[in-house]
Amino acid sequence: MTLDAIILCIILSSMFIVLIKEWLSPEFTVFLAISALMLTGILTPTEALNGFSNPGVHTVALLFILGAAVSKSGILHELVNKILSPKKSISQILLRLMVPVSALSAFMNNTPIVTMLIPTLQNWASSNHIKPSKLLIPLSYAAILGGTITLIGTSTNLIVQGLLLEKGLEGFHLFDFTYFGIPLTFAGILYIVFIGHYLLPSRTANIETFQDEQDNYIYEFVIEKNSSLIGKTIMEAMLRDLNQLFLIEIIRNESIIVPAPNDEILESGDILVFSGNPEGLMKISHVLGLKHNIENQRNLLNNHTILYEVGISDHSPLLYKKIKESHFRSKYNAAIVAVKRKSKQITSGIGNVVLKPGDTLLLLAKNDFVKSWTDSEDFYFISSINTTNKQTRIGKIVIIGILLGIIFASIFQLLPIFTLALIATVILLLTKIVTVSDAIKAINWNVIILMGSAIGVGKAIEKTGLAHSVAAFLIELQSSLGIIGILICFYFVTLILTEILNNLATAALMFPIGFSISLQLDLDPMMFAMITAIAASCSFLTPIGYQTNLLVYGPGGYKFTDYLKVGLPLSFICMSVTIFIAYLKWL
Known part of the structure; x- marks a missing residue:
């Protein structure tokens, strides 16, 4: 191992400790890491900051604006109140909740979806004598699962997409994730509806x-x-x-x-x-x-x-x-x-x-x-106070039209995702559905800083040869584990990292390792890119691994172990489905 690789390991270890201990915010921690990599000469300033020019990062910023427009329109509030029925069993209620939430999450950022639906579900649960703890973890999980259905479903997919484009590869199309996302979402919802909800606590708000x-x-x-x-x-x-x-x-x-x-x-x-x-x-x-x-x-x-x-x-x-x-x-x-x-x-x-x-x-x-x-x-x-700002009828039509336009243009690959998101933002601004100040507020700058910084750290892992070394170690296991075993190990490591660190940072760290494995084994790098995106997104074991899990933590009155009880079987299901489909598609 080279001196640069040793220094990188020290910096990464320090970063992991700070992230786990929550001494500093995630975006500041990772930004400090790339600053240290610049100061030690491992990365040039251009290499360290190159992540901020990544099209995936820019696309996420624009989609935050679209997501804010949808969430403030009142569409989500009206939809949930129409589909939920107090006369149904808890299984039927969860089915009627999780299907539309996952469908919406496939095309917009899941954080505003969950943020807007928490008070709506709390109101509905209170008026119908149902404990909100039975609904809020399923809400978060449905949003996470839905994010795996399309390229724009979650920022994790887009950061992996940006890394692929940097390698000169074509990258994913909007519905390339659908082959994985639909089975994952279907299996996940069935698990929650028929088994998982029995593991959920019954606690008061x-x-x-x-x-x-x-x-x-x-x-x-x-x-x-x-x-x-x-x-x-x-x-x-x-x-x-x-x-x-x-x-x-x-x-x-x-x-x-x-x-x-x-x-x-x-x-x-x-x-x-x-x-x-x-x-x-x-x-x-x-x-x-x-x-x-x-x-x-x-x-x-x-x-x-x-x-x-x-x-x-x-x-x-x-x-x-x-x-x-x-x-x-x-x-x-x-x-x-x-x-x-x-x-x-x-x-x-x-x-x-x-x-x-x-x-x-x-x-x-x-x-x-x-x-x-x-x-x-x-x-x-x-x-429990409803804060929805209802949009005018014309405004709702424009928003729905924009979403349908993005889907249509993506199906026929008329324009890149970034261009579509940019056009959508311009339309929202011109029609004054979103003001400039609203647009600036809608962008979660912490996520943008985290994404850009994490890409820089991933570049250091690749540049120092650390990615090659880790890949070589996993490849040595091939004789005893086989290709399937390597894929399982890779998925498992990615999953554990995303549970204790952050999904965006994990995707940026694991991508170069997966890319190196694919080159050494002469496998399609798209397979490892897909596994990286899904494993980094499917965070069900802890409230800290994914933002939506953290959002429902307090309102649901959950304990840390509640996520482990419900999420462990679901994590196993998602890993099995992902590896199985990857095997059929690429091996």
Whole structure:
């Protein structure tokens, strides 16, 4: 192994550790990796940044705009409400849900599909007495499976497409994935409908849990006439420095001050509402002139305030900041009641919580919160409040026409996918269905940075000979495992990496290895490219491997092990189907 390969291994190992530990955001971590590769001379600046000129990356950016137009049109909301029926069994409900979701996901980015349908499904499940945990993982899995049906179904397919084009190969056509995607989706849906849903938990949504249990961690204190707090601001009274309690709101006469600003002056008779734990309750009980309002404690939810459940988006400015340092109250005019992370609900020490992707916040805010922040890139709105902006009838017709036009032009190979996506974006802008500012907001720049950076890392794996070395090792197994064994090993390694890292980074890392194997064994590189794309996309084992899994994590009240229980058989099914079809098509 050369010195450059050894240095690359050190950089890759460091990158893996940071990604697994979630010390930094994925896109920043991978960008740091290519920066290190430039500084060490392994890559030239041109080689390191070449990924950002990749047509696959540009296509993904344009498809984000199209996806945002579809999601904001209200089409998805109307579709789901029409196809779901409370009179059906859970198996029938899942079938009616997963088929159209997977079909939609074949032609648009799956993240906005899942983002828009989470509140719709929560509303529907609540009104029909069905646990949302029975619906949300199937929603995510259907979107993932649907993404394997066409070239534009997921950004993973497009990054592999871009890497193929860089090699001078023709690349995939829109429906080349269909030979694999349709059987995969069919098998996956059948598994969930007849077997998988029995493995899903039956848990209450976060908002319902909060309403049932708020007395356990919501406390009220009345400021008495002799209190030393009277006349002081919240900051002067040091009510922001409590470790186990977090001030949510102040009730003064008939008015409610939420969120309570730091410069609010406290008055006699004010009711201070805190979230926290019993330890914090004991500490604040010793403050002179504060009386614990046990008997008359009121419900937080009233005509003035609403409880919202929102998910932190993966490009939110709140990420990796402590809540108390993010100026959350002043910026969003809302108070955080609890933070849901993985299977834990954090209600004490909220100010010191460092927010991470996938965190779900329970917010107490006024009625205008949705109107103010529904188009913000800071949150995925996943509360029980419907935030759909309905498009005009003409707008819906234009959007549907654009989707059908892309499909038609792709079938007859009239234009490349990038050109079609560009034309679609121009039409949306000219018809003012999407404004320029909306288009800029719609693009998930973190994904774009991650894709461009990951391609650079993949280039380093190929340039240093590391891809050749790994390929040679796998080829040595051929005598004992055969070609099928090598394909299974390659799929398995790709699957494990995508579960613990990221689907885009995994695709960029594994592509050069698969390409090297195909050259050494004189096999079609398209076979390994297809396996790379599918294995990197079919992430069902963890909530962190794929963005849609992370989106439903909090709202469904899932535990980490829930994904493993339901996803392990599905992962085996997808691997078997993929390898079998690849064998028939290329071997």
